[in-house]
């Protein structure tokens with residue numbers, strides 16, 4: 001059986017490897033539009049910050065893939081899909097047949113359609129090419145502006161600051177990581193990153209990027225011009241669905257899949273950030289890998305079912321422990337707060353009907369796993385004191 005996997009991010013690579021192991025007599029081919037071996041996208045922030053080398057990011061050397069039974073081809077972008085003929089056509093015009101196709105095309109970074117957005121020096125933060133371009137510009141020093149103070153924007157900002165740039169973060173909301181943190185934890189975080197030289201302008205909006213042959217500055221809606229020889233746009237992601245949509249597959253925001261990761265065409269599966277399952281997109285690597293396992297099992301004819309669990313997110317900035325999970329809106333849940341100002345530690349737990357539905361940890365994230373389990377289990381919390389102090393404190397006390 002010819003299994004063709006389009007996209008060699010974490011989801012596509014995992015699915016290809018597992019399909020080669022599980023599907024009898026499978027010929028598995030993994031195609032990547034990027035000119036790189038499969039690498040750990042999550043670790044790009046370490047590369048940017050100088051805490052890892054490119055070689056450290058490679059997850060599957062080509063010889064290892066061959067041993068596992070996967071033919072890997074880099075620099076091959078699929079341009080079209082003919083479902084009736086079961087053939088894909090690459091950008092270079094090559095036709096590749098399949099019996100089963102797996103779409104693992106991931107997401108692209110959203111670029112704001114601002115005047116000047118196409119100027120050299122204006123980058124997204126999504127792949128190895130983006131980080132290489134950032135490192136070239138950072139080597140010249142100067143000012144960088146990061147548009148978007150979400151998780152990735154902050155990782156880009158701290159990485160560029162570690163590389164010696166003067167960094168300003170422009171964020172539309174009043175505190176950074178507003179989707180994962182409450183205002184208080186967000187405030188603690190911006191204060192701490194401010195001590196590392198990162199300036200925050202919030203809430204603020206960018207109206208234009210200025211420069212002649214290269215970006216030179218960022219114009220804000222209050223008229224201010226921020227100098228910048230590098231601008232990183234980190235304002236969200238959008239699933240790559242053009243291939244699926246053009247081929248007539250059911251697509252909403254992502255490629256619509258069932259519990260076994262099957263698309264509206266029984267010969268085509270989709271995994272990772274390009275998918276939409278029960279009306280929801282994913283944006284993290286853990287569910288992408290779980291989906292890949294499920295699709296590989298389904299390809300092997302085994303019963304398989306993906307069950308989403310609540311998301312959790314941690315900021316990967318050394319010396320700054322920040323974690324959040326589940327629902328973090330005080331409007332829909334009761335909040336319990338524990339604050340230690342001297343230790344710069346803060347936690348806020350969100351309860352509904354006596355059950356933990358969300359948590360924000362700042363400064364000490366040792367209990368992340370404990371809270372994640374409680375959120376997933378959905379059982380009624382017996383001791384609020386035990387809940388708020390966390391498992392590591394209770395273990396130490398015992």
Ligand SMILES: Cc1cc2nc3c(=O)[nH]c(=O)nc-3n(C[C@H](O)[C@H](O)[C@H](O)COP(=O)(O)OP(=O)(O)OC[C@H]3O[C@@H](n4cnc5c(N)ncnc54)[C@H](O)[C@@H]3O)c2cc1C
Nearest residue numbers: 007009010011033041077078105106107272273283284285
């Ligand atoms: C800097 C950074 C830090 C992150 N940190 C975290 C983190 O700490 N924790 C976390 O859980 N997640 C993190 N993420 C998100 C995580 O990387 C993604 O959730 C994950 O990569 C999704 O995997 P995927 O395989 O679905 O898609 P992707 O990793 O996007 O891979 C898709 C691949 O398909 C290729 N492709 C697309 N179209 C085609 C085509 N037509 N033909 C051939 N190839 C194609 C793309 O070029 C890409 O290589 C981070 C992301 C970034 C950018």
